[in-house]
Every structure is written in C-alpha cells, then in structure tokens.
Amino acid sequence: MRNYSACIEWLFATPDDRFEDRIARAAAAGLGFIEFWRWTDKDLDAIEAALNRTGLKVSSLVAEPMIPLTDVNNRETWLEGLTQSVAVAKRLGAPVLIAQAGDDLPGLSRPEQREALIGTLRAAADILQGTGVRLGVEPLNTRIDHIGYSLDSTREALDIIDEVNRPEIGITYDIYHSAVMDEKTEDVIADRVSRIIHVHVADHPGRNDPGTGSIDLRHRLDWLFDQGYRGAVGMEYRPLTADAAAVKAALRALGD
Numbered sequence: 001m002r003n004y005s006a007c008i009e010w011l012f013a014t015p016d017d018r019f020e021d022r023i024a025r026a027a028a029a030g031l032g033f034i035e036f037w038r039w040t041d042k043d044l045d046a047i048e049a050a051l052n053r054t055g056l057k058v059s060s061l062v063a064e065p066m067i068p069l070t071d072v073n074n075r076e077t078w079l080e081g082l083t084q085s086v087a088v089a090k091r092l093g094a095p096v097l098i099a100q101a102g103d104d105l106p107g108l109s110r111p112e113q114r115e116a117l118i119g120t121l122r123a124a125a126d127i128l129q130g131t132g133v134r135l136g137v138e139p140l141n142t143r144i145d146h147i148g149y150s151l152d153s154t155r156e157a158l159d160i161i162d163e164v165n166r167p168e169i170g171i172t173y174d175i176y177h178s179a180v181m182d183e184k185t186e187d188v189i190a191d192r193v194s195r196i197i198h199v200h201v202a203d204h205p206g207r208n209d210p211g212t213g214s215i216d217l218r219h220r221l222d223w224l225f226d227q228g229y230r231g232a233v234g235m236e237y238r239p240l241t242a243d244a245a246a247v248k249a250a251l252r253a254l255g256d
Contacts, residue, residue: 068102125166136172202237211253
C-alpha cells in the first residue's frame, strides 16, 4: 500500500476557506497524509487540531527561510530557521523537510555555489541528527516553472548528496520536474533510490492531475517502488477539478 499525500496548498482548496478545513476534505476523500509548503504563514494550532480530529499525518513541509543555500552568507540565518522548522516538523509528526537550493547567483561560480550548498547541508545534518526528521533537497525544472534555478539536474543533486554523505540528507524527487527536463527516472536515479526521501507527482503539460497529460507517472512510480522506495508520494499538482472524485481518478491513474 502506497502512502499518497495531498498537497493542500492546491488540493481541496476552495475560495475563502480556512486552510485547516482542507485537512478534513482530504480525510473525507480517503487520504491518510497531507503536506504543505511554508509553516510561518499558517495557524499551526488549527492545523494540529485538524490533524488530531481526522487522524491524518503530515508527510512533509518546507524548511524555512526560503533563501539560497548556494550563498555561504546565508548559512547562519538558514540554519537558525532550520532549527525552528525541525521543531515544527516534530510537533506535527512530519518526517521530511523540503529545501530548495535557490536561484543561480550572479557573481559566484558554479563550483563556489556547489561548495556553499554542500557545506550548508553538512551543517544541517548535524542539526537533524537524532531528531527523526530528514531533509530533501529538491531539483526543479528550469524550462517552465523555475527559470534561473540553480539545481535542475537530478544526477547533479544526487552527486551532491553523495558528497555530503549523511543519512539525514537526501533528495525530494519530483517526477514532473524531472520529466520536463527530459530525464528518464531509471537513468538518472539508477542505483541511488536510497537517496530519495520524498516523491512528488504532477502531469505535463500544465502541472495538472495525474492522468491528464503525457508523463508515464505510473511506470515511473512502479520502478521507484520496485527498487525499494518506501516514502510518501506527494500529489503536488494544480487540480483541474476540485472535488474528491477527481482526486480518486488521479489515484487510479497512478495505479492505486
């Protein structure tokens, strides 16, 4: 049984609703997990109460602040924020924090930015050690959604994680972003599935519901699970239809 997680930034959202109400809608649709992005702009008390009422679990949230990790001058500020993010993750029972490397920085060479990122991730591992929370760095596509982002290659991200070489640090593998970059999952992941700590799905074009586009999401997920992946699958897509039936159709498209 795979654990599918509704990204309630987009899924189950209705005009002028309370963010925490989306948790109840996810539960009513039969999902067991939710995830969201920033926590600093949320009512954590209300989210925690909704989780307790429904029994849903949080699969992941974003490590804040969202500033470039490729700039060594940001390291101290980001690590302070990471400590707070870990406390929130533990409070909500989330095993994964998601980090983005940040945009490519003018005036700094690629090797300089890479070394800054590796150093920050090693320091992050020290903060995460023993907490039960892991950090997933997310490669993003630079063709449509994140032009100028510094880390659009899954292979490069995995190479960086190999160099960090700490169990607390892995990648968040977004199949949509990878497919937009013309990556084949089997090729770019190969024997490094153990480095993946969270997965995201959406279809292309449009970053919409699984089953509405051209990405072979089911095949890619099947391969990941056949290779030993056991984490959550985050349904991070812009829904074409907001009702629960559409979410169930998406789950069927993914092979659930």
